[in-house]
Amino acid sequence: MIRLLLVDDHVIVRAGLRMLFQAEEDMEIVGEASGGEEALAMVTRLQPDVIIMDVAMPGMNGIEATRRIRAVAPQAAILALTMHEDEQYFFAMLGAGASGYIPKRAAPDDLVSAVRVVSQGNVFLYTSLARFLMHDVMANHNAVETPDPLTAREQEVLALIAEGMTNREIGNALVISPKTVDRHRENIMTKLNL
Structure with missing residues (x-):
């Protein structure tokens, strides 16, 4: 419960x-x-x-x-x-x-x-609010190289989140499971200290 x-x-x-x-x-x-x-x-x-x-x-x-x-x-x-x-x-x-x-x-x-x-x-x-993260990541990435940058896959997931896609839609687009998408979301949040 x-x-x-x-x-x-x-x-x-x-x-x-x-x-x-x-x-x-x-x-x-x-x-x-x-x-x-x-x-x-x-x-x-x-x-x-x-x-x-x-x-x-x-x-x-x-x-x-x-x-x-x-x-x-x-x-x-x-x-x-x-x-x-x-x-x-x-x-x-x-x-x-x-x-x-x-x-x-x-x-x-x-x-x-x-x-x-x-x-x-x-x-x-x-999903519609994830664009804030995408903008922040891009601004930080362009300003200075972070010690723990996002992987290419995490960047793909973040870009699709910013487009408003659901976990299922992202999974279908990237040929991964929704649970894997969740894991990428968690890693993104951890790496961005959010």
């Missing part, structure tokens, strides 16, 4: 998330918080496996909450669920320790899949 903590300052968003996840047999909502401070106070007591975290909230925002929660509950995966689809928030959340980043416009099935991915210790990036 995947134990979830929902963190969003909008009651209606939490209600929608509650309805979505209650329909999943392998997921259980152990708590809800309306902000970062409340989430931080709840996390050690509730021991969630995955925290679904809004980024922009009054008081302690999701970025600071993620940073503080990672310090006290490093075993909990944090999945950013946000309306913000720009590089500033994307890199701030990943830098704070989030295991994934997905926009609120995503399909419900994508969010459920993202929760399952991060609950297993993997990284989830919504």
Whole structure:
């Protein structure tokens, strides 16, 4: 059973998330918080496996909450669920320790899949947002040779992610399994310190 903590300052968003996840047999909502401070106070007591975290909230925002929660509950995966689809928030959340980043416009099935991915210790990036990584990699690669550059295959995978392809589509294009694509995604994130 995947134990979830929902963190969003909008009651209606939490209600929608509650309805979505209650329909999943392998997921259980152990708590809800309306902000970062409340989430931080709840996390050690509730021991969630995955925290679904809004980024922009009054008081302690999701970025600071993620940073503080990672310090006290490093075993909990944090999945950013946000309306913000720009590089500033994307890199701030990943830098704070989030295991994934997905926009609120995503399909419900994508969010459920993202929760399952991060609950297993993997990284989830919504395909349309992966372009930020591609731009960052290219900028860093052109500026200075990194000590652990991406392999040719990892660069191919990253380019296809940036085009918005799913793991299955990438696997078909490169004649590799979706699980291998996942491994390449993890390696990319590790090498880029994200």
